[in-house]
Amino acid sequence: MEQRRADAIAEELEELIFDGTFSDGDRLDEVRLAERFRVSRTPLREALQRLARSGLVELIPRRGAFVRQPGPVELMEMFEVMAEVEAVCGRLAAVRISDSALADLHDANQKCQAAVDCQNSETYYIENERFHKIIYKQSGNSFLETETGNLHRRLKPFRRQQLRLRGRMAQSMAEHRSILEALESGDPEAAAVALRGHVAIQGEKFHSLMVNLKKASA
Amino acid sequence: MEQRRADAIAEELEELIFDGTFSDGDRLDEVRLAERFRVSRTPLREALQRLARSGLVELIPRRGAFVRQPGPVELMEMFEVMAEVEAVCGRLAAVRISDSALADLHDANQKCQAAVDCQNSETYYIENERFHKIIYKQSGNSFLETETGNLHRRLKPFRRQQLRLRGRMAQSMAEHRSILEALESGDPEAAAVALRGHVAIQGEKFHSLMVNLKKASA
DNA sequence: GTCAATAATGCTGTATACAAGAATAGATTT
DNA sequence: AAATCTATTCTTGTATACAGCATTATTGAC
Numbered sequence: 001m002e003q004r005r006a007d008a009i010a011e012e013l014e015e016l017i018f019d020g021t022f023s024d025g026d027r028l029d030e031v032r033l034a035e036r037f038r039v040s041r042t043p044l045r046e047a048l049q050r051l052a053r054s055g056l057v058e059l060i061p062r063r064g065a066f067v068r069q070p071g072p073v074e075l076m077e078m079f080e081v082m083a084e085v086e087a088v089c090g091r092l093a094a095v096r097i098s099d100s101a102l103a104d105l106h107d108a109n110q111k112c113q114a115a116v117d118c119q120n121s122e123t124y125y126i127e128n129e130r131f132h133k134i135i136y137k138q139s140g141n142s143f144l145e146t147e148t149g150n151l152h153r154r155l156k157p158f159r160r161q162q163l164r165l166r167g168r169m170a171q172s173m174a175e176h177r178s179i180l181e182a183l184e185s186g187d188p189e190a191a192a193v194a195l196r197g198h199v200a201i202q203g204e205k206f207h208s209l210m211v212n213l214k215k216a217s218a
Numbered sequence: 219m220e221q222r223r224a225d226a227i228a229e230e231l232e233e234l235i236f237d238g239t240f241s242d243g244d245r246l247d248e249v250r251l252a253e254r255f256r257v258s259r260t261p262l263r264e265a266l267q268r269l270a271r272s273g274l275v276e277l278i279p280r281r282g283a284f285v286r287q288p289g290p291v292e293l294m295e296m297f298e299v300m301a302e303v304e305a306v307c308g309r310l311a312a313v314r315i316s317d318s319a320l321a322d323l324h325d326a327n328q329k330c331q332a333a334v335d336c337q338n339s340e341t342y343y344i345e346n347e348r349f350h351k352i353i354y355k356q357s358g359n360s361f362l363e364t365e366t367g368n369l370h371r372r373l374k375p376f377r378r379q380q381l382r383l384r385g386r387m388a389q390s391m392a393e394h395r396s397i398l399e400a401l402e403s404g405d406p407e408a409a410a411v412a413l414r415g416h417v418a419i420q421g422e423k424f425h426s427l428m429v430n431l432k433k434a435s436a
Numbered sequence: 437g438t439c440a441a442t443a444a445t446g447c448t449g450t451a452t453a454c455a456a457g458a459a460t461a462g463a464t465t466t
Numbered sequence: 467a468a469a470t471c472t473a474t475t476c477t478t479g480t481a482t483a484c485a486g487c488a489t490t491a492t493t494g495a496c
Contacts, residue, residue: 006449
């Protein structure tokens with residue numbers, strides 16, 4: 001059983017928030033949620049605190065827990081930081097990466113390409129993630145690796161929609177290749193620039209998505 | 219009263235860990251701590267989870283909470299990330315900083331210099347912190363500002379000891395000046411390089427401190 | 437004498453009961 | 467009629483009681 005109770009509940013709640021069951025600003029009633037998950041308030045409160053830690057809910061003392069989806073501005077900020085942090089990973093990895101990791105990157109990239117050819121966005125998504133996680137690890141800094149992974153995870157639900165944009169996967173592949181080249185030639189600045197651009201463009205794509213969404217709803 | 223109970227306890231516990239009352243690997247008994255703070259286990263557990271979030275304790279399910287001081291390797295990693303993240307702040311701030319913020323930086327720097335002249339390391343420490351926090355804010359990215367501030371806070375107890383190193387404050391002042399120049403001329407790369415070097419050197423100073431400590435104890 | 441197995445103790449994780457504060461609704465006053 | 471104050475109710479924060487798992491110690495067997 002362990003403490004997994006709170007952990008499992010936190011994950012389920014996360015899903016419910018992403019699914020839109022609870023939307024921004026909603027108050028999360030402890031009692032009702034406790035009934036829903038068939039647990040007492042104690043583990044549920046711990047789950048809420050876990051979510052507060054990752055920024056998904058805001059805990060206001062004596063008032064309750066409120067769903068706090070990051071707004072467009074904050075999302076852009078997070079994408080900007082993601083781009084910079086990945087650039088850092090790239091710069092460090094360029095001089096620290098192992099040969100076997102380079103081989104793994106090639107492998108992930110080839111599978112990405114195969115996914116593009118098959119129009120299989122699910123596989124592409126998975127291999128793309130593997131590609132990036134290899135770079136995090138090869139930064140040779142496990143603290144950086146963990147923190148970058150956390151931010152990556154937080155942005156996951158927002159990055160996913162972009163794959164549907166026409167031509168995005170092909171463009172992304174080209175960027176991957178230049179990243180790989182920079183890493184292979186051991187050029188820190190080139191790797192940093194390539195990765196920064198690669199991730200930053202996701203933020204911009206996301207931005208235009210938001211704008212179009214607004215236009216559509218107006 | 220609010221939920222501040224857990225927050226206050228978390229801070230006190232943090233102090234106790236930094237003071238050495240609890241050292242690395244110590245198990246934190248919930249019942250004894252609850253008695254010590256005159257509260258029940260419930261708010262104390264919340265405090266422990268808060269500390270787990272900042273990485274000071276490790277929560278092992280069904281085993282308890284253990285003090286987890288970062289080891290030398292992890293500390294070096296954290297300093298490296300700190301240097302890179304501050305460099306990012308600098309690069310963004312170089313093109314976004316306001317005139318009034320530049321004036322504030324000058325002011326903080328002058329007060330730093332005055333503190334060096336007076337051999338007042340306490341004041342130096344405070345103004346130095348202000349100097350850096352202004353740059354975080356002027357990155358124009360409040361998410362980055364918050365995250366950088368968090369890491370800064372986490373490294374606080376380890377950075378403090380370095381000020382005692384002979385000549386460190388003077389050297390630091392020179393670095394501050396070059397940072398300020400880069401920001402004033404709006405040169406992103408120069409600002410990034412200056413800040414990275416300024417912070418990275420703290421990690422190296424810390425490293426040599428550790429080595430000396432080891433030599434002394436051997 | 438040593439190792440293993442079982443029992444007992446002590447801790448964490450969970451539930452429930454209680455207290456205090458916040459929000460809302462109703463009544464009274466201006 | 468509107469606004470304010472008060473009282474009631476609902477919710478959060480805290481304490482305590484209970485259950486389950488881990489650790490340790492003791493006993494028995496090899």
